Amino acid sequence: MSRPGDILLSVKDISLRFGGVRALTDVSFDIREGEIFAIIGPNGAGKSSMLNCINGFYHPQEGTITFKGTQRRQMRPHEAAAQGISRTFQNIALFKGMTTLENVMTGRMLKMRASLAEQAFYIGRGRQEEIAHREKVEEVIDFLEIQAIRKTPVGRLPYGLQKRVELARALAAEPELLLLDEPMAGMNVEEKEDMCRFVLSTNHELGTTIALIEHDMGVVMDLSDRVVVLDYGKKLAEGTPDEVRGNQDVIDAYLGVSHD
Amino acid sequence: MLYREAGQFKTSYSADQAMLTIPLDRVFVVGLTIFAIVGIPLLASEYLIASILIPVLILSIAALGLNILTGYCGQLSLGTGAFMAAGAYLAYKIATNITWMPIWIVIPLAGLCAAAIGIAFGLPSLRIKGFYLAVATLAAQFFLLWLFVKVPWFVNYSISGVPTAPPRSVLGFDVTGATATNEAKYLFVLAFVIALAWIARNMARSRIGRSWMAIRDMDIAAELIGIRPLPTKLSAFAISSFYCGVAGALWAMCYINTVEPTAFDINRSFQVLFMVIVGGLGSVLGSFLGAAFIFLLPIFLNSAPGWFGYTVAGDTITHIEFMLFGALIIFFLIVEPHGLARLWQIAKEKLRLWPFPY
Ligand SMILES: Nc1ncnc2c1ncn2[C@@H]1O[C@H](COP(=O)(O)OP(=O)(O)OP(=O)(O)O)[C@@H](O)[C@H]1O
Ligand SMILES: [Mg+2]
Numbered sequence: 312m313s314r315p316g317d318i319l320l321s322v323k324d325i326s327l328r329f330g331g332v333r334a335l336t337d338v339s340f341d342i343r344e345g346e347i348f349a350i351i352g353p354n355g356a357g358k359s360s361m362l363n364c365i366n367g368f369y370h371p372q373e374g375t376i377t378f379k380g381t382q383r384r385q386m387r388p389h390e391a392a393a394q395g396i397s398r399t400f401q402n403i404a405l406f407k408g409m410t411t412l413e414n415v416m417t418g419r420m421l422k423m424r425a426s427l428a429e430q431a432f433y434i435g436r437g438r439q440e441e442i443a444h445r446e447k448v449e450e451v452i453d454f455l456e457i458q459a460i461r462k463t464p465v466g467r468l469p470y471g472l473q474k475r476v477e478l479a480r481a482l483a484a485e486p487e488l489l490l491l492d493e494p495m496a497g498m499n500v501e502e503k504e505d506m507c508r509f510v511l512s513t514n515h516e517l518g519t520t521i522a523l524i525e526h527d528m529g530v531v532m533d534l535s536d537r538v539v540v541l542d543y544g545k546k547l548a549e550g551t552p553d554e555v556r557g558n559q560d561v562i563d564a565y566l567g568v569s570h571d
Numbered sequence: 572m573l574y575r576e577a578g579q580f581k582t583s584y585s586a587d588q589a590m591l592t593i594p595l596d597r598v599f600v601v602g603l604t605i606f607a608i609v610g611i612p613l614l615a616s617e618y619l620i621a622s623i624l625i626p627v628l629i630l631s632i633a634a635l636g637l638n639i640l641t642g643y644c645g646q647l648s649l650g651t652g653a654f655m656a657a658g659a660y661l662a663y664k665i666a667t668n669i670t671w672m673p674i675w676i677v678i679p680l681a682g683l684c685a686a687a688i689g690i691a692f693g694l695p696s697l698r699i700k701g702f703y704l705a706v707a708t709l710a711a712q713f714f715l716l717w718l719f720v721k722v723p724w725f726v727n728y729s730i731s732g733v734p735t736a737p738p739r740s741v742l743g744f745d746v747t748g749a750t751a752t753n754e755a756k757y758l759f760v761l762a763f764v765i766a767l768a769w770i771a772r773n774m775a776r777s778r779i780g781r782s783w784m785a786i787r788d789m790d791i792a793a794e795l796i797g798i799r800p801l802p803t804k805l806s807a808f809a810i811s812s813f814y815c816g817v818a819g820a821l822w823a824m825c826y827i828n829t830v831e832p833t834a835f836d837i838n839r840s841f842q843v844l845f846m847v848i849v850g851g852l853g854s855v856l857g858s859f860l861g862a863a864f865i866f867l868l869p870i871f872l873n874s875a876p877g878w879f880g881y882t883v884a885g886d887t888i889t890h891i892e893f894m895l896f897g898a899l900i901i902f903f904l905i906v907e908p909h910g911l912a913r914l915w916q917i918a919k920e921k922l923r924l925w926p927f928p929y
Contacts, residue, residue, distance in 0.1 A: 368795060392797035404792035406785050408853065417785050421797040423778045427806070430777035431770045437777060480796070 317344045319520050320365065320488060325374035327360055327544075334360040335371065335544045342488070347514050348522045349535035349552075353564060356541040358524045359401055362490045365522070366398055367391040378488070393421050397481035398490035401524075403473045407466035411476050414465055415451060418483030419444040448483055455479045455509055471502040478509060482517070489513065491523040495530060503530065510534060532556070540564070607761055612754040621753040627866050628757075628764045629821045634846040634858035635771050636814025641844070642852035643780060644807035645787025646696050650708035651843040653715035654812040655819025656835035657685040660725045662820035663830045666737050666747075667727055674739035674747055678763070678820045685816025686809040688715070693808025697801045712837055720832050733831040736824045747824035756825040763817060771855050774810070783807050784853070815843075845896060849903050851910025860911040868895065 320342040327335040335357045342348045350358045363369040365376060367386035375382050378394060397418070406414050423444065429437030452458055455475055460468060465476055474494060481489055494510065495503045507530060513519050525531050531538060532552045540547040540555055542564040548555050555561055611624065637651050662681035666674060692711040696704055719725050726734045738748035745751035746759035774780045782803045785793035790800055823830045842865060850861020869892050876883045903910050 366795065388795045389797040389799055392795065398795065400792070404789055404795070406788035406792070408788050409781070409784050413781055413784070417781050417793075417796055417798070420778060420782065425778065427779065430779050431773055433773040433777070437773070441777060484796070 318342070319344045319379065320522075321377040322361075322365070323375045323377070325361070325364055325371045325376070327357070327364060327369060327371040333544050335364070335541075337374070338541065338544070338546050339374075340539045340546065340549055342520060342522055343537075345514075345518060345520055346536040347510070347534050348520075349531045349538045350522065350524045350541060351526070351528075351531055351538060351555075352541035352547070355543075357544040358541055359492055360544075361541070362398060362492055362522070362524065365391070365488075366396050366490060389421075392484065395484075395487035396490065397484045397486035397488075399474070399477045399481050399492060399494060401492040401496065403470075403477055405465045405473055405477055405480070408464060410462050410464055411457060411468070411479075412448065412452070412461045414476055415448045415479045415483045416444065418451075418480040419448065421484065447485075451479050451483050454482070454512075456505075471498050474498065474502075474506065475509070478506075478513075482513065482519075486519060489519050489521045491521060493524050493526065495525060495527060503527070507534060604765060608758070612757060617753055620757045623867070623870070625753070625757055625760055625826050626822075627863050628760050629818050629826060630843065630846065630866055631859045631862040632764060632767055632821070633815050633818035633843045634850065634862045635767060635855065636811045636818065637843050638847045638850075638853065638855070638858045639771065639774070639783070639814065640807050640811035642847055642854065642857075643775065643787065644783035644804060644811075646693075646804060646807060647701060647705040648708040648811070649705050649837070649840045649844070650692060650711035650715075651815050652835040652837060652839035653712040654685050654689055654815035655822065655839065656716055656719055656832065657688050657812070658682055658816025658819035659823035659830050659835065660719045661685070661816070662824060663734060663736070664725055664727070666739060666824075673741070674824070675741055675759075675762075677739070678817055678824070681820045682813040682816035685819070686813040689808040689812025689815075690805050693805050696804045696808065709837075712840055716832050716835065726830060733829050736828045736830065739824075747828075749828045751825070760821055760825050763821060767814060767817065768855060768859075771814075771858075775855060779803075779806065787853075845900060848908075849899055849910055851912030852908055854909065854912035856915070857910045857912030860915070864911065865896075868892070 318341045322341070323339050325335050325338045326333070338357075338361065350361060352358055360369060364371050367388045367390060370385050377383075378391075378396070406417065409417075423440050425436035425440050429435045431437075433441075452461060455478060457472065457475055457479060460472060460476075465473055468476065478491070478494065481491075491510070495506050498506060510521060510523065511534065514521055523534070525534075535552055537550065538552055538555045539549045540558070540561050542560075547560045547564055548558040550558075611620070615624065633651060633655060636654070637648060640646050640648050658678075658681045661684040662677055665672065665680055666677045669677075672680075688711075692708060695707045699707060720732065723729070723732070726732055736748045738745050738750045740746060740751075741759060744755045746755050782793070782798045783806075785796070785798055786800060786803050786807075793803075794800055819835060822834060827834055846861035846865045847858065848861070849864055850859070851857025869888075872888050872892055872895070876888075907913055909916075
């Protein structure tokens with residue numbers, strides 16, 4: 312069993328190239344059990360690429376990723392999902408034709424075992440699982456306060472609510488590590504406040520470790536325990552929000568000092 | 572905050588109210604089913620049963636099948652006719668060679684054979700999508716039909732190549748072939764319809780249905796949350812082809828009483844596709860509405876002028892039919908992809924709120 316403060320995920324010397332583009336170069340950091348870990352950096356710094364490596368969507372050419380003590384280099388996304396890594400996306404990736412409830416239910420997919428026959432005849436596990444997982448999903452729906460849009464196809468929901476449904480789908484999987492790619496981008500102040508509240512209560516009440524990408528520095532400073540700064544695919548700094556804020560390299564990167 | 576809480580209570584209250592319609596829906600469906608089993612054979616005319624209800628019900632099964640593949644899983648197919656043909660030819664082959672096997676086993680078995688063929692032709696779907704996949708399924712359409720015509724083994728080397736359906740019985744009543752009564756055939760077909768519609772509904776609300784829809788809506792995101800694309804798509808191909816195979820077998824055994832290739836040509840594929848589009852993509856109810864609508868429209872167009880004392884030339888009617896189909900397909904594809912089923916749902920919502928305007 313791991314305790315708070317133990318290393319949950321360790322990223323070591325990750326390099327990722329797309330043809331000539333070096334999206335990530337020798338990036339290393341650790342994410343600890345129970346913390347909120349922020350990845351920040353200017354546009355194109357490689358933040359989303361980093362999350363994509365962690366959940367097996369991209370395969371870095373070099374480096375290793377160790378999750379819960381097990382090292383791996385190549386891993387399919389569904390395997391990462393099965394090991395307890397869920398995520399949301401910078402551009403919402405919901406299933407537009409399905410209702411909120413159905414979307415959130417897909418988050419429980421990997422926990423369901425019913426055979427085709429049990430599902431087709433709605434007997435045995437086919438029936439029990441639908442009921443049991445529906446209960447769990449209703450908890451998540453209550454937690455994120457989206458009861459009213461349960462039966463609405465998500466394609467019809469406003470942007471801010473879609474982001475919330477996407478978080479619900481990720482939470483429904485009861486992940487150990489939750490990756491959030493710009494969960495507050497494009498939201499108004501009120502929506503951002505709600506989202507911050509949900510991120511915090513996910514961390515505090517459910518004990519989920521969170522790695523998030525965010526551009527709003529205020530939000531980052533409020534939420535995160537530790538921060539890593541990427542710029543042009545390289546790690547600039549790592550530390551507590553205060554340490555990072557005082558770092559000269561970081562200030563230069565954000566003020567757009569020319570790289571030579 | 573307080574305002575929002577209040578708002579939420581109100582909306583979830585109305586959501587609760589929506590639950591009331593579910594028992595009502597159930598009463599409606601159960602009532603309709605009982606009427607179809609008891610009422611129709613007693614009340615309906617021979618013409619209605621033999622020439623309308625039997626074919627519409629069988630085509631509904633095919634439409635359900637295609638809807639699973641295209642409406643739920645998002646994989647376009649133009650091979651419906653071929654998978655129906657597979658069911659028809661193999662049902663004939665099995666029924667005539669394993670004569671002890673009850674016909675109610677022969678037909679699902681033929682469906683399983685069609686499912687296996689469906690899996691084979693579904694394999695390209697991992698790599699190709701949309702239009703290109705449609706072309707690949709078109710290849711299945713032409714290849715399979717060619718195969719069934721060219722290889723006389725499938726029809727037991729019959730000289731004509733178009734053998735008649737063997738008479739087989741259930742509980743002592745003939746249900747297939749020319750000797751069976753229309754009522755018996757109708758009830759036999761209806762049994763399959765009820766079972767398969769119920770199964771389709773169950774799948775749609777279970778994990779497998781949600782995986783299909785997830786693949787349809789966004790396959791990359793589906794993979795990221797742990798849905799494996801290939802098995803999911805292949806399961807849709809298999810189950811869809813199973814439904815089409817059963818429909819094809821019933822078409823040959825209980826409707827046209829012969830096994831002939833022209834019944835399953837490319838026109839059949841398009842006809843079933845139109846049924847799914849007009850009825851509603853991703854809807855069990857829509858499959859039935861679409862099948863009835865597309866099958867009945869030409870009949871209606873042919874007889875309607877007569878009711879008003881006009882005579883219209885046959886080819887004019889055919890032209891009108893084509894134009895109407897074209898317009899309907901465009902309308903439903905662009906304006907209402909959820910088809911007649913959605914229109915029906917909107918009407919129900921309106922009724923539920925009536926007489927209040929919102
Ligand atoms: N699939 C891909 N193919 C080619 N290049 C890619 C791909 N994904 C990312 N890149 C490149 O890698 C670099 C880093 O991109 P990434 O999306 O990780 O940045 P980011 O930090 O998330 O930026 P933003 O803040 O704009 O989201 C960019 O130069 C981008 O063009
Ligand atoms: Mg990004």
